[in-house]
Amino acid sequence: MNINYTNLAENSRNNIGNHELALAVLEGLSGKPKKLNSSFFYDQKGSDLFQQITELDEYYLTGCEFNILTKEKENIAKKLAKDPFNLIELGSGDGRKTFVLLDEFINQTLDFKYIPIDISKDAMETLFSKLKNNYDENLIVEGLVGDYFDGIRTLVKQTKRKNFVLFLGSSIGNFNHAEAEKFLRQLWYVLNPGDYVLIGFDLKKDLNILHSAYNDTKGVTSEFNLNLLSRLNETLDADFDRSSFMHQGVYNVQLGAMESYIISTKKQAVKIGDLDKEFTFKPWEGIHTEYSYKYTQSEIEMLAKDTGYTVINHLFDSKRYFIDSVWEVCKND
Ligand SMILES: C[S@@+](CC[C@H](N)C(=O)[O-])C[C@H]1O[C@@H](n2cnc3c(N)ncnc32)[C@H](O)[C@@H]1O
Structure with a gap:
């Protein structure tokens, strides 16, 4: 198998290792309210815990997207069959759902290259070991370890192959609406007219279903959230006592978003x-750790319209909880 990845952080002048995390923590814990960015969840333990979350019944999002991709894989492959293309995946994680598409594309002998991009080196290494176990030399993989934006910027240098960009798992929901617009526009700038994106959006729904998904009964989501404190203890020599903090996922009606807190x-x-x-905490003071915006x-x-794309299709799961929305890049010039 032709498979390798580039670590953008190691190759850039921005490689300041834990200093980057320390600066973000300084800013986040000095502010009011206190906050930490969700991209810091994904060390090895965090990536493993996220995978366990995706297997929980309450966390319906992964099952919905598996359902969609399994139903639609042939149609997606048909749409891409004409030209050689790059399958670019933003925030690929362990890539489990993407394997549904990889299998289909390989079966239909499509000419493509898989380019997973993830900020977590641990997640990329897990993905690579799974790819090595599941695929042979027919698959070409060129991974990028780095932030979405850095990954997208390096894509400008890619050849003029057709691009099919996957952004699964409702990761778009981690952005507020202004950030989502900026992100999608940035992506639009580097893509060519006629390229496709497929973005997973979690739909607004019964709040009890949302609440259970982010406060599961086995406590895996709690462990995932609090693991951030363990990461800071290990990497920044912090002394968080995890037993005096708790996890809570709450729906913010005005924003239309689930929010995660460490309290x-x-x-x-x-x-x-x-x-x-030293950072002081009042009783019941929270650290905001994640937004998961829900959409109609x-x-x-x-x-899509505001950021330069045409909606080609909304792919629903059978429960109609989730949409994988397929868009085409439109440019007038
Ligand atoms: C919620 S998980 C989704 C994983 C997978 N796409 C799925 O649908 O199950 C988010 C993934 O995006 C990665 N990630 C988070 N923030 C990122 C960023 N700013 N740039 C690149 N990857 C990021 C994380 O490391 C993690 O693997």
Whole structure:
């Protein structure tokens, strides 16, 4: 198998290792309200925990997307069969759902190259070991470890092959609406007219279903959220006592988003050794760790229109909980 990945952080002047995390933590915990970016969840433990979340019954999102891709794989392959193309996946994680498409594309002998992009080196290594176990020399993989934006920027240098961009798992929901617009426009700038994107949107629905999905009974989501504190203890010499923090997922009706918090259950101070700084927490004060914005079909259509795309198709799962929306890049010149 022709398979390799480039670590954009190691190759760039921005490679400041844990300093980047320390600076983000300094900014996030000094602000009011306190917050930490969800992209820091995915160390090896965090990536493993996320995979366990995707297997929970309550976390319906993964099952819905498996359902869609399994139903639609032949149609998707047909649409791409004419020209050689790049299958670019943003935030690929363990790539499990993408394997449905890889299998179909290989069976139909499509001429394509798989380009997974993920900020987590651990997630990329897990993906690569799975690819090595499942595929032979027919698959060409050129992974990029780095931020979506850095990954997208390097794609400008790619050849003029047709691009099919996957952004699965409702990761678009981690952005607020303004950030989503900026992100999609940035993507639009580097893509060519006629390229396709397929974006997974979680739909607005009964709040009880949403609440259960982000507060599962086995406590895996709680472990995933609190693992961020363990990561800071390990990498930044912090002394968070995890037992005096708790996880909570809540729906913000005004924003239309699930929000994840790590909440301090008492008044306490936490030292972050690498910053040589102490942060104080009031009882029940929260650290905001993630947004998961939910959409309606018309909000998705508006987003596509506002950022330069034409909606080709909305692919629904059988419960109609989720949409994989397929868009084509439109440019007038
Ligand atoms: C919610 S998981 C989704 C994984 C997979 N796409 C799925 O649908 O199951 C998000 C993935 O995106 C990656 N990620 C998060 N923020 C990122 C960023 N800013 N740039 C690149 N990858 C990012 C994480 O490391 C993680 O593997």
